[in-house]
Every structure is written in C-alpha cells, then in structure tokens.
Amino acid sequence: MNLNILYFASLREALGMAREAVVLPGDIATVGALRAHLSERGNAWQRLGPGHNVKAAVNQQMATDAQPLASGDEVAFFPPVTGG
16 A cells, blocks of 8 residues: 655654655554554654654644545644643
C-alpha cells in the first residue's frame, strides 16, 4: 500500500521532515496500525505510538485509530493544538 504522510507542528520538527511517501506491508490496514508501525522506527518516532496524544486525518478528514486505510491515501499527523 502506498501512502503520503504529512507531519505538522512539533512532530515535524522532532521527526525532521514534513512529509514522506511510504510503501507499507499488507498487514498495516488502519491508522492505529500505521502509528504503531512508524513508532517502531524508535527515538522521536515513538511520539506516534500508543499512549501519545497525536491527532490524525485521512484525506483531510479527522480519523480515529480504527480508520481503514487505502492505497493512495494522504495521512496527516499533528499534536493537539491550543488556541488563544
């Protein structure tokens, strides 16, 4: 499965990239599975793992960890944002 992944705000800075295109193994089928897969990269990537408050959107629609993914989807990850 091919995905385009976007990283915003403090995640972008911690990971050192704003976007990437990835080809995933067939067993990564949901946002939650993608988060777990990416967190296995270690170090700053662990911010995407379970227990961390990271929001996700798929094709510009807010998504839960249970959201299914399809090849060609755009997935965005961002930390919670406060207003003022």
